[in-house]
Amino acid sequence: MKIEDYLNRLNDEAQSIFQETLKFTEELGKSHHRSACIYEFSQHVIDSSEKEILKTVSAQLESATLSACNGMYRQAFVSLRLALEMGLAAAYFSAHKLELHEWLGGRNDIKWSTLIDDDNGVISSRFAKAFFEEFTQDVTTYRNKAKSTYRKLSEFVHGNHETWENTEIELSFNEGRLKIYFDRAYEVSDIILFVLSCRYLKTFSESTLETLEFIPEEMKHIEYVRVYFGGPEG
Amino acid sequence: MADFYLRTESIKQSDIKRLSVVNSEDIGLIKALISSEPCLLEGSRGTGKSFLMKVSEIEIEEKHPDSIPVFVAFNKSSLINTDDALQFYHWMLAKTLKALTNKLRKKGLAVSGYSAGLLSNEESDNPNSVETNLKTIVKIFEESYKGQSNIDVSSLPDIEDVKEAIENICNENSINRIYFFFDEAAHVFRPEQQRQFFNLFKDLRSPYITCNAAIYPGVTYFGDSFEVTHDCTYKKIERNIKDSDYLQYFKDIVFKQAPQELQEAFDNQRELFNTLALCSGGNPRILLKTVQDLERVNVSSVNNLIKEFYRGRIWAEHTELGEKYKGHQQIIDWGRDFLEKTVIPTIEKYNSVRVEKGIDESSIYFWIHKDSPEPVKEALRLLTYTGIITKLDSSIRATRSELGARYEVKYGCIISLESSPHAESKRFYESLSLKKHPEFGKQHGAYSGISTFSLLKDDNEQYKASLQSMLEKPIDVLSLLTEWQKGKLKQAGIISIEDLHSKTEDNLIESIYNVGPVRARIMKNAATAELLEYLSG
Numbered sequence: 001m002k003i004e005d006y007l008n009r010l011n012d013e014a015q016s017i018f019q020e021t022l023k024f025t026e027e028l029g030k031s032h033h034r035s036a037c038i039y040e041f042s043q044h045v046i047d048s049s050e051k052e053i054l055k056t057v058s059a060q061l062e063s064a065t066l067s068a069c070n071g072m073y074r075q076a077f078v079s080l081r082l083a084l085e086m087g088l089a090a091a092y093f094s095a096h097k098l099e100l101h102e103w104l105g106g107r108n109d110i111k112w113s114t115l116i117d118d119d120n121g122v123i124s125s126r127f128a129k130a131f132f133e134e135f136t137q138d139v140t141t142y143r144n145k146a147k148s149t150y151r152k153l154s155e156f157v158h159g160n161h162e163t164w165e166n167t168e169i170e171l172s173f174n175e176g177r178l179k180i181y182f183d184r185a186y187e188v189s190d191i192i193l194f195v196l197s198c199r200y201l202k203t204f205s206e207s208t209l210e211t212l213e214f215i216p217e218e219m220k221h222i223e224y225v226r227v228y229f230g231g232p233e234g
Numbered sequence: 235m236a237d238f239y240l241r242t243e244s245i246k247q248s249d250i251k252r253l254s255v256v257n258s259e260d261i262g263l264i265k266a267l268i269s270s271e272p273c274l275l276e277g278s279r280g281t282g283k284s285f286l287m288k289v290s291e292i293e294i295e296e297k298h299p300d301s302i303p304v305f306v307a308f309n310k311s312s313l314i315n316t317d318d319a320l321q322f323y324h325w326m327l328a329k330t331l332k333a334l335t336n337k338l339r340k341k342g343l344a345v346s347g348y349s350a351g352l353l354s355n356e357e358s359d360n361p362n363s364v365e366t367n368l369k370t371i372v373k374i375f376e377e378s379y380k381g382q383s384n385i386d387v388s389s390l391p392d393i394e395d396v397k398e399a400i401e402n403i404c405n406e407n408s409i410n411r412i413y414f415f416f417d418e419a420a421h422v423f424r425p426e427q428q429r430q431f432f433n434l435f436k437d438l439r440s441p442y443i444t445c446n447a448a449i450y451p452g453v454t455y456f457g458d459s460f461e462v463t464h465d466c467t468y469k470k471i472e473r474n475i476k477d478s479d480y481l482q483y484f485k486d487i488v489f490k491q492a493p494q495e496l497q498e499a500f501d502n503q504r505e506l507f508n509t510l511a512l513c514s515g516g517n518p519r520i521l522l523k524t525v526q527d528l529e530r531v532n533v534s535s536v537n538n539l540i541k542e543f544y545r546g547r548i549w550a551e552h553t554e555l556g557e558k559y560k561g562h563q564q565i566i567d568w569g570r571d572f573l574e575k576t577v578i579p580t581i582e583k584y585n586s587v588r589v590e591k592g593i594d595e596s597s598i599y600f601w602i603h604k605d606s607p608e609p610v611k612e613a614l615r616l617l618t619y620t621g622i623i624t625k626l627d628s629s630i631r632a633t634r635s636e637l638g639a640r641y642e643v644k645y646g647c648i649i650s651l652e653s654s655p656h657a658e659s660k661r662f663y664e665s666l667s668l669k670k671h672p673e674f675g676k677q678h679g680a681y682s683g684i685s686t687f688s689l690l691k692d693d694n695e696q697y698k699a700s701l702q703s704m705l706e707k708p709i710d711v712l713s714l715l716t717e718w719q720k721g722k723l724k725q726a727g728i729i730s731i732e733d734l735h736s737k738t739e740d741n742l743i744e745s746i747y748n749v750g751p752v753r754a755r756i757m758k759n760a761a762t763a764e765l766l767e768y769l770s771g
Contacts (some may be wrong), residue, residue, distance in 0.1 A: 232241060
């Protein structure tokens with residue numbers, strides 16, 4: 001068999017998984033909506049490097065979904081993890097310009113442990129107090145969520161044995177895996193929107209807030225966010 | 235005590251179903267909300283309007299996959315302070331359409347133009363796509379009200395363009411109908427904005443669109459073009475404490491959220507729970523709040539809480555209303571005084587006389603003559619917003635066959651006056667009789683404080699100007715008056731609304747032949763009603 005034939009056969013298989021996955025219109029729509037929200041959010045961030053990172057986050061989320069559609073679930077989870085890291089990194093860099101420039105110059109790496117640090121990370125009381133104090137109420141919950149999601153996604157990156165046991169190595173449609181993907185994609189975008197809201201909302205003008213109607217829509221159960229957007233108290 | 239969700243907005247969409255308690259009356263309301271007819275759902279604050287709309291949304295999602303429910307929440311925003319009615323209309327329309335685009339995206343029926351270019355180099359998909367059309371319309375509206383462009387208003391898309399765009403979306407995606415659920419509209423908007431809102435509500439009528447909105451009693455202004463009886467199905471949330479399933483229904487609502495130990499405590503002392511449930515007068519938010527604030531499940535905690543809450547704290551929302559409806563502030567404050575100093579003590583006395591005589595009757599009701607001064611009726615209307623009183627019916631015959639309206643005072647506000655509310659509650663509740671109530675005639679002494687209310691001074695220039703133009707209008711605009719009455723008034727030199735407003739009833743009786751107390755009241759009420767309708771802008 002020639003290499004073309006071999007790849008064509010894999011592509012055929014991927015296509016049939018793709019068609020099967022397209023039946024999950026609503027879940028696909030929801031994932032897309034949230035990545036589009038992050039993109040739209042990024043358009044209002046003034047710093048061009050931070051904006052660019054967030055654009056990458058959105059692109060990563062889209063490519064994660066594309067991988068999942070093709071049955072490449074492991075790759076999908078890897079992209080999700082990258083999106084999570086980059087999303088938090090954008091917020092982190094916005095408060096640490098020196099490190100941003102070192103990173104842009106290739107002299108510094110993004111370290112998850114730094115991003116998620118209990119005291120100095122982007123989901124810490126210190127960070128929230130500096131940018132939107134009310135968020136301090138929820139930082140512990142969200143930090144734990146972020147850690148847990150990151151850990152689950154990492155299992156696919158590090159080749160954790162269990163993740164190999166549960167899936168065949170060959171390409172095939174796996175509904176259970178796809179549903180897990182949708183759940184993780186939701187968690188990742190939820191955490192990113194939380195962090196971005198905490199970091200940037202107070203820097204936006206009222207007219208910008210008007211155009212971000214998806215924030216109060218997605219986060220209206222958090223009272224201080226709802227009230228900040230003019231929603232009801234109590 | 236444990237924390238409870240006091241607002242639907244605080245509940246995640248995924249938890250709504252788990253927390254919902256639906257009785258037969260609710261099923262009727264949900265049915266109206268998911269029917270193709272537009273529906274207005276009226277209820278005082280905290281009675282569960284938003285929650286029922288959410289349940290209806292889920293019902294449509296689950297059982298009618300060919301329809302799309304869209305929730306639209308109008309938040310307070312400085313941009314809605316525009317004086318331009320058309321701009322405001324466009325603002326609402328843009329918000330509504332954006333909510334629709336987001337929903338279409340979530341449903342997988344539209345793709346964001348931004349991210350379409352993320353993975354490939356194409357900047358945008360088909361420029362003629364439905365989503366692009368809708369987005370263009372939204373963009374034009376946004377630019378027009380943000381003042382970023384000097385667009386000729388006549389060039390803006392009109393409501394027919396919008397409806398056509400929606401119709402196309404439906405046809406292309408095999409969608410049968412789009413339901414808009416407008417929450418909090420009447421709460422956020424000033425009266426003039428509410429009139430615009432109901433214009434939009436009416437304008438959006440189409441075979442592809444159903445509008446539903448939650449509104450409050452007492453403070454909702456429909457405007458002239460909206461006719462409640464023709465333009466919608468009008469439903470009220472009514473949870474009568476006399477209903478046979480009342481206590482069970484409210485127990486279910488609380489228990490869905492209450493931690494295990496609290497449930498057990500209430501199960502062991504059901505009467506304590508029943509007292510709290512009755513006090514809330516059919517209001518889930520007040521019940522949840524009082525349960526949340528209860529220190530312990532015992533008699534003294536319940537008694538203290540009832541006294542503290544229903545004698546004092548319950549008035550906070552009513553008084554706050556005065557800040558929003560500044561033109562009505564005097565009437566709002568008078569309403570509280572009237573209820574606290576006249577109505578409630580009168581009902582209390584009415585009840586204590588019966589206790590002394592050993593008659594097994596009690597009341598939380600009162601009756602007001604239909605020809606009472608307009609400000610009195612307005613004050614009572616505003617009291618229904620928070621649900622401290624509820625209007626039961628509007629033409630009930632009382633002593634000497636006179637007609638009037640009957641109201642119920644929230645149970646908690648009456649029972650809280652007892653030294654031991656809980657001990658009294660069971661007997662009191664069982665002997666309640668709707669037919670027993672004190673009456674307030676058309677000339678009751680307590681009205682004197684408000685029958686000549688002053689048009690409140692407000693620093694707002696726009697308010698002053700609109701009030702002035704209202705006062706200068708000739709009395710001919712008063713549709714409540716007959717030609718004969720108008721003629722008589724003019725003969726007496728009363729030409730404008732201001733002239734009429736400045737005269738007391740006694741002035742009218744003295745200066746116009748053939749006008750006695752009845753006609754003087756009708757004439758005064760006509761002018762006052764007109765002023766009150768527009769008083770808060």
